[in-house]
Amino acid sequence: MKRKENAPTMKDVAREAGVALGTVSKVFNDIPVGKDYRRRVEEAARRLGYQVNSYARGLKTNKTCSAALILPDVTTPFFSALAQNVCQQLAARQYKTILSLTASDRSAEQRCIQMVQQNKVDGIIGLTYNPDLKVDPDLPYVSIDRHFSRDVPCVASDNFGGGQLAAEKLLELGCVRPLFLRMWSGVPGEADKRWDGFASVWRQRRIDCASLHLKDEEGYGPFREFLAGHMEGGRLAFDGVFCVNDDLAVRVRAMLEELGLRVPEDVQLIGFDGIRRFAAEGFHCSTIVQPVQRLAETSVGLLLQEDRSSLPSLVCLPVSYAPGGTTRE
Amino acid sequence: MKRKENAPTMKDVAREAGVALGTVSKVFNDIPVGKDYRRRVEEAARRLGYQVNSYARGLKTNKTCSAALILPDVTTPFFSALAQNVCQQLAARQYKTILSLTASDRSAEQRCIQMVQQNKVDGIIGLTYNPDLKVDPDLPYVSIDRHFSRDVPCVASDNFGGGQLAAEKLLELGCVRPLFLRMWSGVPGEADKRWDGFASVWRQRRIDCASLHLKDEEGYGPFREFLAGHMEGGRLAFDGVFCVNDDLAVRVRAMLEELGLRVPEDVQLIGFDGIRRFAAEGFHCSTIVQPVQRLAETSVGLLLQEDRSSLPSLVCLPVSYAPGGTTRE
DNA sequence: TTGTAAGCGTTATCAC
DNA sequence: GTGATAACGCTTACAA
Numbered sequence: 001m002k003r004k005e006n007a008p009t010m011k012d013v014a015r016e017a018g019v020a021l022g023t024v025s026k027v028f029n030d031i032p033v034g035k036d037y038r039r040r041v042e043e044a045a046r047r048l049g050y051q052v053n054s055y056a057r058g059l060k061t062n063k064t065c066s067a068a069l070i071l072p073d074v075t076t077p078f079f080s081a082l083a084q085n086v087c088q089q090l091a092a093r094q095y096k097t098i099l100s101l102t103a104s105d106r107s108a109e110q111r112c113i114q115m116v117q118q119n120k121v122d123g124i125i126g127l128t129y130n131p132d133l134k135v136d137p138d139l140p141y142v143s144i145d146r147h148f149s150r151d152v153p154c155v156a157s158d159n160f161g162g163g164q165l166a167a168e169k170l171l172e173l174g175c176v177r178p179l180f181l182r183m184w185s186g187v188p189g190e191a192d193k194r195w196d197g198f199a200s201v202w203r204q205r206r207i208d209c210a211s212l213h214l215k216d217e218e219g220y221g222p223f224r225e226f227l228a229g230h231m232e233g234g235r236l237a238f239d240g241v242f243c244v245n246d247d248l249a250v251r252v253r254a255m256l257e258e259l260g261l262r263v264p265e266d267v268q269l270i271g272f273d274g275i276r277r278f279a280a281e282g283f284h285c286s287t288i289v290q291p292v293q294r295l296a297e298t299s300v301g302l303l304l305q306e307d308r309s310s311l312p313s314l315v316c317l318p319v320s321y322a323p324g325g326t327t328r329e
Numbered sequence: 330m331k332r333k334e335n336a337p338t339m340k341d342v343a344r345e346a347g348v349a350l351g352t353v354s355k356v357f358n359d360i361p362v363g364k365d366y367r368r369r370v371e372e373a374a375r376r377l378g379y380q381v382n383s384y385a386r387g388l389k390t391n392k393t394c395s396a397a398l399i400l401p402d403v404t405t406p407f408f409s410a411l412a413q414n415v416c417q418q419l420a421a422r423q424y425k426t427i428l429s430l431t432a433s434d435r436s437a438e439q440r441c442i443q444m445v446q447q448n449k450v451d452g453i454i455g456l457t458y459n460p461d462l463k464v465d466p467d468l469p470y471v472s473i474d475r476h477f478s479r480d481v482p483c484v485a486s487d488n489f490g491g492g493q494l495a496a497e498k499l500l501e502l503g504c505v506r507p508l509f510l511r512m513w514s515g516v517p518g519e520a521d522k523r524w525d526g527f528a529s530v531w532r533q534r535r536i537d538c539a540s541l542h543l544k545d546e547e548g549y550g551p552f553r554e555f556l557a558g559h560m561e562g563g564r565l566a567f568d569g570v571f572c573v574n575d576d577l578a579v580r581v582r583a584m585l586e587e588l589g590l591r592v593p594e595d596v597q598l599i600g601f602d603g604i605r606r607f608a609a610e611g612f613h614c615s616t617i618v619q620p621v622q623r624l625a626e627t628s629v630g631l632l633l634q635e636d637r638s639s640l641p642s643l644v645c646l647p648v649s650y651a652p653g654g655t656t657r658e
Numbered sequence: 659t660t661g662t663a664a665g666c667g668t669t670a671t672c673a674c
Numbered sequence: 675g676t677g678a679t680a681a682c683g684c685t686t687a688c689a690a
Contacts, residue, residue: 009666009667010668011667019676020676021668021677021679022669022670022677022678022679023675023676023677025669026669026675026676032675033676034675034676037675037676051446051447052667052668053388053447053666053667054448054449055384055393055448055449055666055667055668056388056666056667056668056669056682058384058668058682059384059667059668059669059682059684060668060669060670060681061668061669061682062682064384066427069428073413074403074409074412074413074416075406075409075410075413080403080404080409083403083409083412084402084430087403087428087429087430088430091429096427096429096448097429098426098427098428099398099412099427100416100420100426101413101416101417101420115425116425117380118380118381118382118383119384119425120383120384247610250606251610277579277613281576284606338682338683338684339683339684348660349660349661349662350662350683351660351661351662351663351685351686352659352660352661354685354686355660355685357684362659362660363659363660381683382682382683382684384683385666385683385684385685386683386684386685387666388667388682388683388684389665389666389683389685389686390666390684390685
């Protein structure tokens with residue numbers, strides 16, 4: 001047995017108002033209608049508690065006013081901030097958000113795409129790891145942080161610039177023995193450029209920059225060993241560390257303190273992402289802040305843009321630096 | 330111009346496979362069909378890249394396999410954990426999640442309800458602050474943390490038990506001058522019981538328990554003043570503080586340290602929620618852990634339950650205690 | 659078993 | 675302007 005056999009339809013409203021079906025439709029689509037007719041229809045609708053059935057409408061118009069947001073998860077602070085802003089932006093434009101979580105699993109990503117395509121979403125915003133995702137080329141798609149191909153616009157922070165900014169800050173704060181630490185999935189992405197940007201500054205200054213790049217599955221142990229292996233006489237061989245994200249930075253800070261080092265007195269530390277713990281509280285560490293809100297605005301704007309003939313292939317948004325207690329300001 | 334005028338339909342598949350339209354439908358609904366027919370249909374569908382149009386199906390069947398999740402936001406760690414788990418649970422049952430954010434605004438909450446009702450969701454899971462939300466009584470609804478009425482099931486943590494647990498832990502850890510601190514919206518909810526439970530333990534022990542309850546809009550200033558006002562000779566009048574959530578606990582810890590007090594040596598602190606910073610890292614503070622996953626499982630289970638005649642009115646799930654550095658263990 | 663046809667609740671194209 | 679009427683893509687009796 002189905003629930004709710006009795007939901008009023010346009011036909012009911014038309015009968016109640018004593019007008020034709022088409023007239024009711026026009027009222028609900030803001031198409032000119034005699035003032036008195038409109039009033040009668042509106043009253044009848046209110047009396048009956050009528051609401052447009054968007055499934056019927058979607059079937060007819062091929063437009064559902066909904067978009068899918070595909071993310072690895074929504075607990076990682078950066079992703080949750082992204083979800084928050086994208087959802088708000090879509091809502092502001094009267095779009096529903098269908099949220100799909102993938103746990104960064106490639107086949108799950110593909111399944112999500114399938115599902116939302118069947119569901120006739122008007123577009124997809126995705127942050128995915130599958131480099132060869134099959135997606136209907138006629139369906140608007142905006143990728144965050146990964147670059148697919150010329151015709152799929154990608155929105156990202158200026159990761160290269162962020163890496164440079166981190167290096168410049170460390171320089172400005174007196175660091176001369178830099179270290180870069182990174183943990184990643186192994187899938188090439190825009191975030192790779194953080195290292196490129198960071199390295200470029202030191203190279204230009206003719207300063208050696210050490211680095212350690214680990215795959216997710218290796219865990220944090222190797223970082224700890226690496227740091228311990230670079231201690232000499234109670235001091236670390238580095239005085240400025242740039243971590244690929246805040247999560248890592250917080251963990252590295254703990255490792256450094258375990259080694260008896262003080263942050264920021266002995267070693268300064270900069271992370272990346274600029275996520276705050278709890279709503280409006282401080283940062284976890286000094287950090288390069290990603291413009292999450294602009295990322296969301298831009299993605300949604302691009303996704304919903306009418307003219308899809310000349311979309312940019314990559315949009316880079318400016319990052320900024322924020323002190324968070326792990327640098328000597 | 331609409332995009333994708335050319336999406337293949339069942340009719341196309343039927344023609345391609347040389348069978349009748351109804352047969353194709355049966356294949357996609359797992360209704361018995363001649364083995365050879367089935368094969369032909371499946372092949373034709375693959376060749377054409379056919380996908381069921383769930384809008385047409387939903388219109389016909391009055392079932393959309395989608396549920397709405399209504400939350401204040403998705404950046405507050407507890408909400409984001411909830412979103413994560415609810416979304417996963419729904420996906421595991423082949424349901425899409427429509428995410429609606431309300432910023433705890435009552436009229437926004439009502440608008441969300443309207444929107445998802447129009448969208449013919451099969452059910453709603455909501456964590457809302459509007460005590461008299463209008464929602465179609467025929468639409469399955471599960472409320473998290475707020476109790477509406479007998480026929481709207483509410484799923485919550487055992488907040489009373491959690492308050493008791495916090496008190497018992499503090500007792501066990503040697504506290505004899507307890508304090509309860511709370512920040513809230515002013516809307517009565519299940520979380521009120523944290524104080525009830527906490528207070529009940531001290532009352533039974535004939536120990537006075539101080540408390541300060543602030544409204545959200547008052548900000549944190551009064552807490553700071555209150556604490557400062559209870560300092561005498563470099564010591565605080567309390568030795569054990571229970572905060573209504575981890576967010577507050579972290580802030581209070583900072584306030585205490587500003588006053589020159591050491592946590593947990595001078596004052597012990599317990600929060601509530603049990604959210605970890607970043608994925609699988611430690612807790613922000615010693616805390617009463619909400620069983621987020623079970624909360625989600627239970628809500629989704631209740632929402633999708635076939636027999637809606639005898640639903641529980643309130644389901645309380647057990648909490649647990651986790652040390653997090655702000656207590657002397 | 660398989661084919662046929664009548665809707666589901668809209669929108670859109672017509673004559674009026 | 676307003677009112678019939680034919681789709682939209684699918685499910686589901688019912689007939690073959």
